[in-house]
Amino acid sequence: MYKKILLATDGSKHSIRSAEHAIYLADSFDSVIELVYVVGGEKSKEDVLHSVDKYEVKREREEKLRPIQEQLENAGLQYNSHLLHGEPGPTIVKFANENAFDLVVVGSRGLNNLQTMILGSVSHKVAKRVSCPVLIVK
Amino acid sequence: MKLQNLKQDWFGNIKGDILSGIVVALALIPEAIAFSIIAGVDPMVGLYASFSIAVIIAFVGGRPGMISGATGAMALLMVTLVADYGLQYLFAATILTGVIQILFGVFKLASVMKFVPRSVMVGFVNALAILIFTSQLQHFEGEGWIMYGLVALTLAIIYILPKFTKAVPSTLVAIIVVTAIAIFGNIGVRTVGDLGELSQQLPVFLIPSIPFNLETLMIIFPYSLALAIVGLLESLLTANIVDDMTDTESNKNKESRGQGIANVVTGFFGGMAGCAMIGQSVINVKSGGRGRLSALVAGTFLMFLIMVLGGVVAQIPMAALAGVMIMVSISTFDWSSLRNLHKLPKTDAAVMLITVITVVATHDLSKGVLAGVLISAIFFAAKISKVKVNEIVALEGKKKVYKVHGQIFFASVNDLLDKFNFNDKVKEVEIDLSNSHLWDDSAIGALDKIEMKFEQNGIKVTYSGLNEESKHLKKRIGGLSKASGH
Numbered sequence: 274m275y276k277k278i279l280l281a282t283d284g285s286k287h288s289i290r291s292a293e294h295a296i297y298l299a300d301s302f303d304s305v306i307e308l309v310y311v312v313g314g315e316k317s318k319e320d321v322l323h324s325v326d327k328y329e330v331k332r333e334r335e336e337k338l339r340p341i342q343e344q345l346e347n348a349g350l351q352y353n354s355h356l357l358h359g360e361p362g363p364t365i366v367k368f369a370n371e372n373a374f375d376l377v378v379v380g381s382r383g384l385n386n387l388q389t390m391i392l393g394s395v396s397h398k399v400a401k402r403v404s405c406p407v408l409i410v411k
Numbered sequence: 412m413k414l415q416n417l418k419q420d421w422f423g424n425i426k427g428d429i430l431s432g433i434v435v436a437l438a439l440i441p442e443a444i445a446f447s448i449i450a451g452v453d454p455m456v457g458l459y460a461s462f463s464i465a466v467i468i469a470f471v472g473g474r475p476g477m478i479s480g481a482t483g484a485m486a487l488l489m490v491t492l493v494a495d496y497g498l499q500y501l502f503a504a505t506i507l508t509g510v511i512q513i514l515f516g517v518f519k520l521a522s523v524m525k526f527v528p529r530s531v532m533v534g535f536v537n538a539l540a541i542l543i544f545t546s547q548l549q550h551f552e553g554e555g556w557i558m559y560g561l562v563a564l565t566l567a568i569i570y571i572l573p574k575f576t577k578a579v580p581s582t583l584v585a586i587i588v589v590t591a592i593a594i595f596g597n598i599g600v601r602t603v604g605d606l607g608e609l610s611q612q613l614p615v616f617l618i619p620s621i622p623f624n625l626e627t628l629m630i631i632f633p634y635s636l637a638l639a640i641v642g643l644l645e646s647l648l649t650a651n652i653v654d655d656m657t658d659t660e661s662n663k664n665k666e667s668r669g670q671g672i673a674n675v676v677t678g679f680f681g682g683m684a685g686c687a688m689i690g691q692s693v694i695n696v697k698s699g700g701r702g703r704l705s706a707l708v709a710g711t712f713l714m715f716l717i718m719v720l721g722g723v724v725a726q727i728p729m730a731a732l733a734g735v736m737i738m739v740s741i742s743t744f745d746w747s748s749l750r751n752l753h754k755l756p757k758t759d760a761a762v763m764l765i766t767v768i769t770v771v772a773t774h775d776l777s778k779g780v781l782a783g784v785l786i787s788a789i790f791f792a793a794k795i796s797k798v799k800v801n802e803i804v805a806l807e808g809k810k811k812v813y814k815v816h817g818q819i820f821f822a823s824v825n826d827l828l829d830k831f832n833f834n835d836k837v838k839e840v841e842i843d844l845s846n847s848h849l850w851d852d853s854a855i856g857a858l859d860k861i862e863m864k865f866e867q868n869g870i871k872v873t874y875s876g877l878n879e880e881s882k883h884l885k886k887r888i889g890g891l892s893k894a895s896g897h
Contacts, residue, residue, distance in 0.1 A: 312655070312656075314656055314693045314696065314697050315693075317652055317655045317656045317693075318652050318689065318693060319745065319747050320655065321648070321651045321652045321655050322529065322532060322533055322536065322648070322652075322745055323529055323533065323747070323748075324529065325525075325529060326525075327651070327654065327655065330655060358655070358656055358657065358658050360697065
């Protein structure tokens with residue numbers, strides 16, 4: 274049923290919890306997980322400003338994905354990692370719709386109403402615009 | 412192949428580039444005017460600069476998709492030059508700035524920028540944000556609640572509108588709304604027109620009317636050097652950010668040269684020195700701009716708007732511009748550096764703070780960078796000059812082995828001498844240098860001195876574990892200082 278799962282992550286604690294759900298599903302349906310980490314414009318600026326060179330930027334981002342990759346490896350799952358650039362919401366939507374996924378798994382940051390209004394909810398945008406089923410992990 | 416690259420740089424993303432160029436042009440206008448006011452010149456000087464720099468960089472820059480124009484960092488550097496000597500000297504300084512930057516590019520000095528540590532760069536960005544903010548405070552002096560109300564309204568529109576639509580830049584909507592309120596409400600607030608003339612003319616070629624002599628050069632050179640360095644620093648940082656955002660590479664030496672060419676031309680057309688703009692470049696990439704066409708569209712559309720709307724621009728209230736500048740300073744400031752300040756190594760945090768304090772105290776970004784780099788160099792030397800020496804007794808107390816760990820150079824030799832015990836009752840001493848490196852004359856001098864002191868007490872000294880480079884150095888100058896009796 275869910276052969277190809279997109280797992281969106283930002284390396285945070287929340288996204289580790291969504292990884293657990295993705296792993297459970299992938300185990301049950303014998304699916305491939307595509308791990309996606311999106312670097313937004315502001316994050317780009319911050320990372321470049323705080324790093325000596327682009328190699329360090331790359332290394333730090335890889336380190337961020339490491340805990341989740343380990344989770345997937347420990348579960349013995351097949352997975353690929355993708356680092357994408359752009360605004361998180363639309364970029365995940367584009368990637369999901371272009372690559373014919375069966376399921377998208379995203380974490381919800383657990384913002385309150387005011388924060389959602391100011392920051393915008395990535396999971397909400399993804400749920401609205403992705404054409405396949407979406408699992409939002411709270 | 413080259414032609415194909417050129418085609419890709421220019422026409423690889425026509426629709427995205429044109430749309431983002433228009434968005435950037437709209438966002439550039441208030442900034443160019445506000446930066447002119449910071450520098451103390453007519454708004455046209457900044458508008459001409461943003462037009463000419465954006466257009467020229469589109470052709471000669473090294474980073475497609477990056478936006479350059481009149482910037483706050485540069486405007487802040489020219490305040491005293493304009494106040495003391497006037498506009499013509501600013502044009503001359505702009506041309507000289509360009510010449511210095513071209514030389515940087517030709518001699519491939521862009522890589523020198525890697526000697527600027529990241530904590531200095533963070534300090535630079537934060538200091539810039541603080542200066543942009545404080546430069547707005549003068550507009551509040553002697554103003555009533557109307558000024559505060561309009562600034563608050565501007566900021567509210569800027570931050571809340573994007574939640575509903577991102578089709579039009581919220582800064583532009585804010586300016587239009589506040590200007591409309593000022594015009595139709597007939598409230599007497601100060602406007603851009605009160606601060607300087609706005610003409611609806613294209614820039615014309617001019618040669619700065621200054622005396623061409625050594626005295627003039629001595630006046631403008633310090634300003635030009637500071638402008639050149641700060642301009643390149645911000646441009647190359649911006650290029651790195653655009654590289655990362657678009658996941659592509661760019662030519663940093665070509666960019667230095669391009670910035671130089673743009674400034675030379677701009678000086679001759681009555682504009683002020685500028686550089687790449689972090690905020691505008693991020694807006695451009697986010698709005699879909701990738702190619703050179705985006706910068707060209709941004710520049711030409713900006714000029715077109717000024718020609719058409721010149722009269723209206725003069726009626727923009729200062730309150731609206733102050734609001735935009737407060738937003739610029741908030742987004743320029745690197746807030747993550749405050750969040751992570753306690754996590755940073757103490758020396759890095761100190762360097763960052765010293766850079767900020769120096770800039771805020773002197774109002775000169777280049778002095779802050781210089782102070783930051785110097786302090787980092789001293790911290791680095793202090794850190795690396797820690798030398799550890801372990802003693803091992805061998806041959807039943809007849810021989811002692813000293814294992815030296817660390818870099819031996821002028822800053823570390825003083826500590827080194829204290830770590831040896833010259834009055835030991837041993838016959839022989841072995842100095843194991845396999846975990847250290849001899850760097851300079853002082854290192855060899857120190858070893859000679861150690862050898863001499865041991866020999867005075869009748870102890871024989873041998874060395875082991877020297878690496879190739881250190882061996883070579885020691886062979887070349889070793890024994891010299893001993894012979895000359897230092």
